[in-house]
Amino acid sequence: MAARHTRNIVDRPIWKSKGEASTVSFSAFAFLFSELIQYSQTKVKSTAELENRLEVAGGEIGRRLLELLTYREKAPKRKTRLLDLLKFVHTTVWPYMFGKTADSLEQANAADDEYMISDVNLALTKYISVPRDMGSFNPGALAAGIVKGILDAAGFPARVSTHYVDVPGLSKPQTTILMKFEPSVMQREARLEPRAT
Amino acid sequence: MALIYSLYIINKSGGLIFHKDFAPISRVDLNDSLRLASIWHSLNAISVQLSPVPSCTGIELLEAETFNLHSFQSVTGTKFVLVVDPRASSVPAFLQRVYQLYTDYVLKNPFYEVEMPIRCELFDAHIEAAVQKYPMMS
Numbered sequence: 001m002a003a004r005h006t007r008n009i010v011d012r013p014i015w016k017s018k019g020e021a022s023t024v025s026f027s028a029f030a031f032l033f034s035e036l037i038q039y040s041q042t043k044v045k046s047t048a049e050l051e052n053r054l055e056v057a058g059g060e061i062g063r064r065l066l067e068l069l070t071y072r073e074k075a076p077k078r079k080t081r082l083l084d085l086l087k088f089v090h091t092t093v094w095p096y097m098f099g100k101t102a103d104s105l106e107q108a109n110a111a112d113d114e115y116m117i118s119d120v121n122l123a124l125t126k127y128i129s130v131p132r133d134m135g136s137f138n139p140g141a142l143a144a145g146i147v148k149g150i151l152d153a154a155g156f157p158a159r160v161s162t163h164y165v166d167v168p169g170l171s172k173p174q175t176t177i178l179m180k181f182e183p184s185v186m187q188r189e190a191r192l193e194p195r196a197t
Numbered sequence: 198m199a200l201i202y203s204l205y206i207i208n209k210s211g212g213l214i215f216h217k218d219f220a221p222i223s224r225v226d227l228n229d230s231l232r233l234a235s236i237w238h239s240l241n242a243i244s245v246q247l248s249p250v251p252s253c254t255g256i257e258l259l260e261a262e263t264f265n266l267h268s269f270q271s272v273t274g275t276k277f278v279l280v281v282d283p284r285a286s287s288v289p290a291f292l293q294r295v296y297q298l299y300t301d302y303v304l305k306n307p308f309y310e311v312e313m314p315i316r317c318e319l320f321d322a323h324i325e326a327a328v329q330k331y332p333m334m335s
């Protein structure tokens with residue numbers, strides 16, 4: 001283990017051996033994220049703008065993550081189907097970022113083009129108490145931005161937003177990331193659907 | 198009956214930034230608790246001056262017949278004061294726990310300004326939970 005880390009991070013290969021999990025200090029991340037929010041707050045007038053800034057920041061991360069994590073997969077392959085890509089976000093991107101898969105991935109009941117990824121304890125929001133006057137602001141906007149970055153870069157443009165959802169039986173509201181795909185994506189999906197004959 | 202009576206957090210200039218009572222005892226009103234905080238802060242500073250040996254960090258424990266007052270000062274000068282029943286044990290360890298919760302849920306919260314009163318829901322909730330877990334008197 002020690003020998004592996006004697007090399008500078010930029011000198012190490014992008015490829016990782018199996019079982020080698022990259023970890024960073026959660027405290028360091030929490031402070032950095034806290035500073036990002038505090039800095040963003042000096043640049044915005046409303047909570048909507050603040051969420052927007054976090055989403056933009058996340059978008060950049062998402063685009064890079066798609067590239068890196070696809071490369072590290074066993075059989076790197078471009079995802080051409082919507083479900084493949086969503087599963088990739090749920091079971092590959094989430095463990096890379098948070099050390100576990102997302103709690104759930106589901107399709108919205110009301111609409112075909114809406115999907116949701118939910119997490120009860122999103123690690124991003126662990127230490128953050130949103131003051132009451134900030135209304136529905138959710139620091140998970142960064143995660144929404146990351147997801148949007150991945151979807152956009154993969155050619156599945158979507159509108160992505162974060163919401164707090166109260167779940168009966170839980171003391172904390174869960175964070176739900178809602179993805180609404182553009183009509184062009186859904187039309188392409190319909191075309192790619194193998195015809196039942 | 199709960200052995201922990203109340204918790205005060207005092208900032209480095211002697212202002213009270215957090216106060217919570219845990220037992221149904223006669224409550225100290227807000228003005229009095231603010232005064233209490235600044236007096237304790239001053240006493241602490243005086244005790245440091247009085248110490249015959251250098252590097253004294255101030256009063257750590259005040260014992261009375263009906264209560265004990267434990268105080269812990271962090272490196273930045275923030276003081277954590279716990280008023281407990283004289284029978285309460287391992288209070289310094291509990292103060293460390295409070296300090297840990299403070300560093301996690303207050304200092305890592307982007308909406309908290311240092312040295313200002315603490316209004317963080319998660320901090321409140323975790324302090325409450327920690328006190329609940331503290332051994333009760335049968």
